[in-house]
Amino acid sequence: MTKRPEKGRGLFYHRDSEAHSELAPPQYVEWARGEAARLGVSFSGTPEAITAMIARGQPADGDLYLDYGVSGNLLSRPGFDQFRERAASDPSVSHLFVSKRDRLGRPDNPLDSMLIEYQLRSAGLTIVLMGGKVLPAVGPGERIELADLLTSLIEYNESGKFRRDLAEKLIHAKIRLARGGFSIGGEPLYGFRRWLCAEDGTRKRQLEDHERVKLPGHHVLWLPTATEELAVVRRILDLIEATPAARVARILNAEGIPSPKAGHVRTRNGVKFETSGQWTQNTVRNIATHPLLIAVWEYGKRSEGDQLRFTKDGPRALGRGDYSPDGKLKTVANPADQIIRTPAKSDAVTTPEKFELVREVIAARGRHLKGKARTRGQSPNPLGGRIYDLTCGWLMYRYAKRGKWCYGCGLYQNSEARCCRHNTVQGETATRFVLDCLRQLVLTPSRLAKLKTRLGELADAERGDDPAQRQLDAVRTDLAGLRRKVQKAAENMALSETREERAAVAEVFLRLKDQESALERRLATHRPAPSRVDPQRQVEAALGALDRLAESLGAGAADWAAVGSAFARTNANLYLRFSEVVKGRKTFNVPAGGVVTFGSAAPPGPLYTGPTDRPIIRKMLAAGEPVTASPGRVTPGDSNAGQDVTGSANVQRGTRRCS
Ligand SMILES: [Zn+2]
Incomplete structure (x- = not known):
């Protein structure tokens, strides 16, 4: 614990959520001055100073700390944060002047404010409240009295409840006014x-x-x-x-x-x-x-508020729908009947x-814009998340253009044209290219042979797993054993000496014969299931599907979702390089080459893995941080390191003031 003087310096904190009365804070400062004098604590705050802070919207000045127009359920407030920071770090501070506990907070959970108060007190600080109430510092190993803890709990609970009650009253009043x-x-x-x-x-x-x-x-x-x-x-x-x-x-x-x-x-x-x-x-x-x-x-029309929310029938409690996925409260639009x-x-x-x-x-x-997702649903996007601009290493984003769709450099889009270039490619052209690559890959004779072998292996493996087949094998084993017993019974029958003996063995023999014919019937009626994987037919089906996809693309009736899922299953990725082409007075950036990879193949150059959000990119650019794939990101020994040299060269050449 910080060693603090018994009578050191005093700090003053005040919070007013509604910013209603500008006359109250100077009076509280006047009170703090009186208390400081009585306790022999030095304190520099004046009523004039806090009035000036209100006027300027200033959260801290000398020994004064203020949050004016800030809600008490927020645990972090500009003035309060600085007040706590100074109280903790300045060893000359011994006393804190706060008019009432609810100024420290109107927490949604009373434990939050209790903890803050406890931290201040166990840092050796004495909190002086109005009305002669003092919350003494808590020394090392010292415990706060149970009664003291309970008072604190009740007071912070009340101060939080005040907000809920107020919210409820306000909503009822609003409904009356609205009617x-x-x-x-x-x-x-x-x-x-x-x-x-x-x-x-x-x-x-x-x-x-x-x-x-x-x-x-x-x-x-x-x-x-x-x-x-x-x-x-x-x-x-x-x-x-x-x-x-x-x-x-x-x-x-x-x-x-x-x-x-x-x-x-x-x-x-x-x-x-x-x-x-x-x-x-x-x-x-x-x-x-x-x-x-x-x-x-x-x-x-909209509901906001952090305690209760307005509906036409009265206040309602907050529900899951009032929070965004990151846990923050959001304003919700209400249905027309509300x-x-x-x-x-x-x-x-x-x-x-x-x-x-x-x-x-x-x-x-x-x-035409309202309520429509930008690239979901019916909009074709088979290369979504699979097409990269090698210049900067960014994914290329789909966008619609005069009834067609294109992919353009994501960095160019999200840096608002400040980085990289207007590198674009027609969506259909790029898709057909990747699909052709996929067909070529499959049609290569050596590949085709490998594919058939692999499918054959799969078929065998699957057959071995067929439960009907396993059952049939079991019946055959049983029947073989049974036939051995029938044989034995027949022998015994021949060897029997008495009539009784023969009769008994004959009974066994007949029973066994019944069982044998039952098993034989089962075997006869069992139709072996056709093998579910016929290698030849599977390969033909796969190639047929690819051909149909390619044909449908040619016929202008493409099943983009099917193409997309073929790309997803083969993990197809397209990496493009671009070059400038001058047509008349205009310059275009057209694809000048590229690499298609399938499966787990490594990308041909470094890819950008940083944040992509437009506002974040704006901030990163302002701070001079790199927003493109950096060659430094590839670790030595990476199998990709050899290619990386060419990749980084491209990044250097094609990137304008952004790497
Ligand atoms: Zn780019």
Whole structure:
């Protein structure tokens, strides 16, 4: 444990999830100053300093640490992380001033915050809470009192429960507001302003941005009262029928019309940033299709929240569907029957007919893209994951082009054309090439002979495993033994001296004869199963299938899935080299050679194995990290090392500022 002075330095931490009251934090700092003086601990924080931190969105300043507008169920927060870091590493710190335990956290699991508190205390720090409560440091080998542990558990449980209870109350309040056609929060639609109104919709007054008013019997309505903005909304509605939303956005940007979010500051995790202020396709679309334009509210289209989620019937607990595969919470879109629709207490901006037309036009434009997987389903992709650009070692990605499909260098695509080249190949051409290679490989006489031998071996092995055959063999063995016994019985019968003896032996003899004929019947009726593997026929079938695949390709009726599965079974891979060809003023990068491998054959050059995600590639390029196959990745002694020299030479020549 760090040896700390008894009366060293004090640090102050405060968290406010809603960022509501700017007056409270300075008061808490004032309290901490008083406590520090009383305890004889030095402390440099001032109320003015924390006010400045709030204004600047600053998480740390001197002995002050702050998370303003950061939720308490997050265990990691900018101010809190720095506070813990300083408390642990600065040996002069002896006291921590925190107004209440729930400022340290409102954990979903109380044990999380208990552990953090215990770590601080066992690092020799004393936590001073408001109301004269002190959580003393825990010395080496010292144990925390059971009562103390229980209080801690109960308090963190309560502080977490507070969030759940609050979430529940808020959702019920939102449902009540939604049923009345009132705003349930958020910023108003472009062209609309927030108005404080009575239950019957009578206007009291317009509210300032973000202004909160609690007036009994009054709620917030969004009313179309921003005249200039409404003129833009009407223009969008007129334009959008014949002009794509993206172009409408460009027109508005070109005219310098401020977008709905222009000048707005957003806060995420306590960090403020200004929104771009530009119109986008989505801003235009969202405005043009918002139901408030025809005086209808739609609530609960999406569900978010980390405690409970909004449904039209009330709050619901979080379920598996609310988490992404990596365990993070996600916003989910709700089915249409879960949405609350209410007539709004505002005037319509357009007619239902025009609104319906706009929604239809926008839906029709998005139809060819919406909900379609890029390369799955019916889209042919027989070489998916099996075709490489040897220039950079990247896989080539399938893309559609004027009804056809091509494979293009994945690095060129994901580096946004900054690396490698526009190396492309027609999908059908490449596929036919690989399929021809496969047929040639199989048709080579020596290969064909080998293939037949192998299939013959397989057939024998399989026959040996035939259960019917095994049974038949057993019957034959039994019958042979039985015949020996019958023979013996006949001999005994001849040797019998008395009539009784002969009768007894005859009985045995007859019984054995019955059994013998039963086994013989079984043998006679047993049809040996035809051998399941006839080498000759198997080879013919395989070649026939290959021929049919090739034919279907030629006839333009290709079964791409079948071709793909033939490639998968033979582990076919195509590696391409490219060269530039000048046609007129244009330069094309066309395949200049390549290698096809089957089975476990090694690739002819180094392949790229790093991350491929576009944002990651962007970051790696910015950091000057290599994004192509590097020759250094091939370890000495690798069977591939000889070829690697030529491979790396290619990488050097063909790669622009990216290796
Ligand atoms: Zn490439």
